[in-house]
Amino acid sequence: MSSVLRLISFLGVILCFSWPSYAQSNAITERNQKTITLAYAEKWPPFSYRAPSGEAKGILIEIANFLLRDEMGYKVNHILLPWKRAQAMVKNGRYDALLAVPNSERNKYSLPNQSEVYSMQVRAFIPKSSPNYSKLISKENPLTLSGGHFSLLFGDKTCTDIYEKNDVNFYSNSNIQQIFKMMASGRSDLFLHSKVAALQSIMELNLEGEIMVHPKIFRNVSLFLLMSQHYSEKDELIKQLDETLQKLKNKREYYARINQIERDEIQFSLKYTGL
Numbered sequence: 001m002s003s004v005l006r007l008i009s010f011l012g013v014i015l016c017f018s019w020p021s022y023a024q025s026n027a028i029t030e031r032n033q034k035t036i037t038l039a040y041a042e043k044w045p046p047f048s049y050r051a052p053s054g055e056a057k058g059i060l061i062e063i064a065n066f067l068l069r070d071e072m073g074y075k076v077n078h079i080l081l082p083w084k085r086a087q088a089m090v091k092n093g094r095y096d097a098l099l100a101v102p103n104s105e106r107n108k109y110s111l112p113n114q115s116e117v118y119s120m121q122v123r124a125f126i127p128k129s130s131p132n133y134s135k136l137i138s139k140e141n142p143l144t145l146s147g148g149h150f151s152l153l154f155g156d157k158t159c160t161d162i163y164e165k166n167d168v169n170f171y172s173n174s175n176i177q178q179i180f181k182m183m184a185s186g187r188s189d190l191f192l193h194s195k196v197a198a199l200q201s202i203m204e205l206n207l208e209g210e211i212m213v214h215p216k217i218f219r220n221v222s223l224f225l226l227m228s229q230h231y232s233e234k235d236e237l238i239k240q241l242d243e244t245l246q247k248l249k250n251k252r253e254y255y256a257r258i259n260q261i262e263r264d265e266i267q268f269s270l271k272y273t274g275l
Contacts, residue, residue: 035075036237038064039087039095042080046196046262046269049080056080057268059196060099060223062261063118071244074237093230099223110226113238115245118258121195122158122219125202127211129186136190142214143168148189151179159192162218176201184210192218200266 040048040060048058056078068074079086079095089095091109102112124143126136136142143150143166152159154174163170171188173179180201182188191198195213202211225241227234248254 033073033075034233034237035077036068036097036231037077037079037095038097038099039079039081039089040099041083041086044083046200046265049269051268057265059262059265060118062265063258064099066257066261067117067241067244071248072237072240090226090228093228096228096231098226100226101221102224102226106226109229111229111234111238112224112226113241113245114224115242115249116222117225117241117245118223119217120221120223121217122162122192123195123198123217124214125180125183125191125193125198125211126189126214127183127186129184129210130189131186132189137212137214141166141216142190143192145189149187151182151188151191153179153191153193156193158219162192177205180205180207180211196262196266199262200270203263203266204270 040056040058043049044058046058048056048060051057061078064076064078069076079089081089086095087098087100087106090098098106098110099117100106102110124136126133126142130136132145132148136145136148139145143163150163150168150170152163152170152172153176154172160170170192173182176193176197179188179191183191184205184207199213202208225238227238231237245254248257
């Protein structure tokens with residue numbers, strides 16, 4: 001037998017003996033892998049909703065996958081339900097956690113982690129076509145610029161309050177896409193709105209790169225992982241999650257990843273679901 005044939009024969013024997021061991025090792029790893037099941041609102045696109053394929057999709061689902069699965073090694077299950085039922089299922093221990101805002105009622109049956117997992121923000125959007133673009137984008141608070149044309153989506157009480165507290169005159173419009181078309185043509189200098197909702201319209205109108213997001217956060221609603229009191233290893237998981245978040249945030253990796261998740265999930269919802 002030639003040396004080449006002897007080598008092939010030898011490798012075949014090694015593979016025969018090592019494959020069962022490898023397969024068994026994988027089975028043991030999967031069996032010992034810790035599992036967490038999160039419940040979400042079933043009709044809250046692009047944050048959580050059911051894709052045409054039937055799978056759970058959305059910004060919150062992908063953030064959970066990124067942190068709990070990719071960074072911490074958990075097997076993560078996602079359950080979509082009417083929101084009241086989702087909370088009840090975590091309250092009674094049927095499911096393990098919510099990504100939500102802590103409040104007096106949820107604090108009775110859940111334990112939150114300490115570091116913000118996701119930030120739902122109100123931001124200012126400024127078009128490059130605005131004659132005031134350079135002044136607005138460089139100001140710490142762009143609402144302090146006098147004489148600008150500032151827009152508001154009719155009925156947006158949160159942003160109305162922000163404008164009024166900054167003593168700003170604004171123009172209301174009931175159509176968000178019309179607002180962005182006005183901005184793209186240079187007829188409006190600034191639009192204050194929910195970041196994700198505004199990004200969705202910007203991407204739908206193919207205006208990315210033409211309308212910029214000001215860095216100032218005018219209002220922030222912080223979401224945390226709320227662990228059911230019934231989850232036996234909640235303290236260990238929360239400790240590991242906060243350590244993971246701190247590490248990622250110190251390197252600024254977290255915010256870049258969140259921005260990418262937001263854009264990816266908005267694109268998916270626009271392309272495949274028409275939401």
